Structures are given as structure tokens and as C-alpha cells.
Amino acid sequence: MNPLSPAASKAHVIIQTLRSTSVTVKAAAERFGVSERWIYYLKKKYSLDGDAGLVAKSTRPHSNRRSISPAIRRQICTLRRGLAAQGLDAGAATITWHLQQAGTTAPAISTIWRILRQEGLVTPEPKKRPRVYTTRFAALQPNETWQSDFTHWRLGDGTDVEIINWLDDHSRLLLHCSVHRAVSGKIVVDSFNQARSEYGTPFSTLTDNGNVYTARFTGGANKFEYLLAALGVHQKNGSPGHPQTQGKVERFHQTLKKWLNLQPPATSLEQLQSQLDEFRDLYNNKRGHRAVAMKTPSHCYEATVKAGVQNKPQGGFYRIRYDIVDRFGELSLRRAGQLHHLGVGIKHREKLIIMIIAYENVIVADKRTGEVLSEHAIDDDKKYWTNTALTDEERATRVKKN
Secondary structure (H helix, E strand, O other): OOOOOHHHHHHHHHHHHHHHOOOOHHHHHHHHOOOHHHHHHHHHHHHHHHHHHHOOOOOOOOOOOOOOOHHHHHHHHHHHHHHHHOOOOOOHHHHHHHHHHOOOOOOOHHHHHHHHHHOOOOOOOOOOOOOOOOOOOOOOOOOOOEEEEEEEEEOOOOOEEEEEEEEEOOOOOEEEEEEEOOOOHHHHHHHHHHHHHHHOOOOEEEEOOOOOOOOHHHOOOOHHHHHHHHHOOEEEEOOOOOHHHHHHHHHHHHHHHHHHHOOOOOOOHHHHHHHHHHHHHHHHHOOOEHHHOOEOHHHHHHHOOOOOOOOOOOOOOOEEEEEEOOOOOEEEEEEOOEEEEEEOOHHHOOOEEEEEEOOOEEEEEEOOOOOEEEEEEOOOOOOEEOOOOOOHHHHHHHHHHO
């Protein structure tokens, strides 16, 4: 006889007692502390199956309608391997988004993580430091704040280049992404204007304190600051040594470099720019972003009304400076890091003047009398600014003398 479980052994003892003695069912129930009904049930099972009928069977269901099918498990594993091979985010939330895009009912995120661990597709990592904050700061509207920063990269031959990015704070839309030998103040202005031409002018910008973004620590202003002031765009800069303020664009650099690392090494700026254009389309339109509820950045950007410039450029003067006209009848002015010369006129040499630098022009007046001596249109592309206040006769006379 095969050994029985403890519960079955008691049932066997009861049946054998009934078979080998004249004890009644009622007496057996009292002796063994069970119900008469159960004893009748045991007698029926024994008559049908013998000793095997006294063994308790598992009550586990034969099937689980909520279990994950092998096909979905394979699909989850394929997505994990494919996304990781492309240098893209391959977490459970991203896999869920791709399953939904394919028309598949996705299991819970915790279930996907469990499957990935069971398949050995999760690499254990050291325990991370707990978050010290619970609030995520983000702009409420597209174009409310644009973040910008640039990062270093190397071409296939080891040449160091720099990539500048503009990112919408609300939607995470990658507004601009371009590569240069070195990012200069002019490139910051040009890239900002390119993004403006496509998406409109933002309400504010947020950058670090690099010289290409601000000259506030040197007591002046650079081309980018002059442009923002002229447009009425509010400029924000992070605290020195605190890159977390620009955390979104800083984190974006990790995503970009992870993808670039798995592409063929670019041998030229043009080839790398082509890769960046491909990534920008992928990032904006073809992948869900965890920070915006697994929507694409382009969807989030278009789904909400856009912010814009609310405060127009303020009237009045931007800067006042006192100086003396030199012996050649000229003044010098450093603006946005460039030195410019203003032709006031030889007859005003060695006069004490007030120079009033506005947004679009410079006015030079005699400090003692207040008489306007000259006016000059601001043109950053020219080093010499002529006196626009001259009459046609005065201008003709000056040309004749020269």
C-alpha cells in the first residue's frame, strides 16, 4: 500500500475500523471527532477508487485566465532586447507603450518587470539613494520655458565637437539639436532664432551661466541677452554650481549619448548632424516619454495652448555711460563682447559727453548743455557706426572733405 498523507491516513483508519469491526458510523464519528456525513462520503470514495480515493486531491485550478501567454512573454522580451540594442529606454513603462502601439493589451508594469527578471533581462544595480523630493517642477504650457545647454562629443577620429540643444520644459520636445566645432555666442543666438522660426517665441529661457548664455558676472551683456531683452523674453539662469536647475536638458544629454554610442561613429560634422536629425525625429515622434505620461513630446506640445511673450520690451534707456570724445572725434563702445567705434565728429573732440545706449540706437549728448551731438544705429555686424543724425548737406560736406 502506498503511504498516505496525514489526512488520508486518518480516513484510512476510519474505513478500516468500519470494515474490521462492528462499530457503527455514529460511534466512529464520535470516536474520531468527525461528522457522520464525512464518514459516509469516505465510504463512497473507497467503494469507487479504493485506497486512492482516500488521498486528498489538489484544489488548484487547472488553468489561470489571467496568466501571461507565451506569445506576449516573447513580445516583451523581444522589445526589451530591441530597444536596448538601439540605445533607447527599455524599461517596463516604455515596453507597455510599444505594446499598446502594436494593439496588444499590455500587462501591468510590475508584471512586465517580473517577466524581465525571470528571463534574466534585468541587470541588478546598487540600491539608489532615496529621493529627497516628491514634487516635479515643470512648465504648465508649451513655450513657457525653453531650456538649453551644450555637451561634448567625439567624432570617429577623436575630434572633440559640441552639440547644442533647446528643449521645451513642458512637453520635453526637442526644439533644436545641432553640432559645431565649438558653441559660440553667435551659435546660441542663431540656434535660438531657428527654433523661434519654427515654434514661436517663448515666454522665458532657462540656461546655466556659461559665457555664451550670459555675461552678467562680467558686468555687461552678450548678444543673446540683448536679443532676449529686445524680444521681451524673460531670461532665467541657474545658480552657479547647481546643474539640477537645468535638470531636464542635463538628463536629456544622457538619453542622446546613450543612443549615439550605439550608432556608427560619425567621421564628419555633416554625418553626425544627420544622426542628430534622425534622433530628433525619433525622440519627438516615435517614443513615449516617461516624464509626460508615456505620450510623445510632439503630442504633448500640440495638445496644449502655447505660452508667448507677454511683456513687450520696456521703453526707456538700457544703459548710460559718461565718456570723452577722443582727438579724432570718435568714441568706442564695447557691446556684446565686440568693440565698436562711433563717429561723433572732429568738431566735438575732447568734449565730455553722455552716451545713452538704448535697444536699437545710441545717442551722444553734450554733458554740459544736453545738446545731441550724434545718433548711431546699433549694428552688431559693423565695427564703425556712423552718425545718422547728420543732414544730407553735412554728410555731403564730410564726404567732400574726406
